[in-house]
Amino acid sequence: MNGPTLQRTAADCAEELPGAHLEHPFGPDWEVFKVRDKVFMLMTEVPGRPVVILKAEPREALALREHNSHITRGYHMNKKHWITLEGGDGIDKKLVRELVTESYRLVVAHLPKAEQPVDPDTYASATRASR
Template sequence: MNGPTLHKTAADCAEELPGAQLEHPFGPDWEVFKVRGKVFMLMTEVPGRPVVILKADPSEALALREQYSYITPGYHMNKKHWITLEGGDGVGKKLVEELVTDSYRLVVAQLPRAERPVDPHTYGTGTRTAR
């Protein structure tokens, strides 16, 4: 998947998530997706390369970086909790959608229960329960 397709795939997935909103707090070159005011995905270009920056469980982030050359530590973010995804031959739609949904679920899990638009423990696992 090339860079522009990566951005479109990630944005399309994020826009479908309950309570997700697109903002541009850092200017027009940064697309920032939030849920209840908390960032779960950023998209920009890093020296001409479209990238998607996502939250990830630290142990999963390490495993993803070891497994995929196109996943690196989070650009301008905490390197332990965030990853950067670039386009490439091994990047498929399913992987992008899984990483975006996982990032969203991690952020939702940190929200107070009353503010959660979904149950982060079941959302995206086949038993979706939106509020």
């Protein structure tokens, strides 16, 4: 998957998530997707190539980085809790959608219960089952 397709796939997935919205708080070069004012995905070409930056569980982030050279530590984010995806071999639409949904779910899980647009314990598995 090339960089522009990566970003389009990620954006399409993010736009489908309940309560998600797009902002540009850092200017036009950064697309920032939030749920209840908490960031779950960023997209930019600032590092010289199209990238998608997502939240990830630390152990999962490590495993992803070890198994795919197109997944690296979060660009300008906490290196333990965020990953950066760029286009390349091994990055397909299914993986991108899974990682975007997981990033969203991780952020929703840390919201107060009354503000959660979905149940983070069941949302990702229900979404996978419907595809």
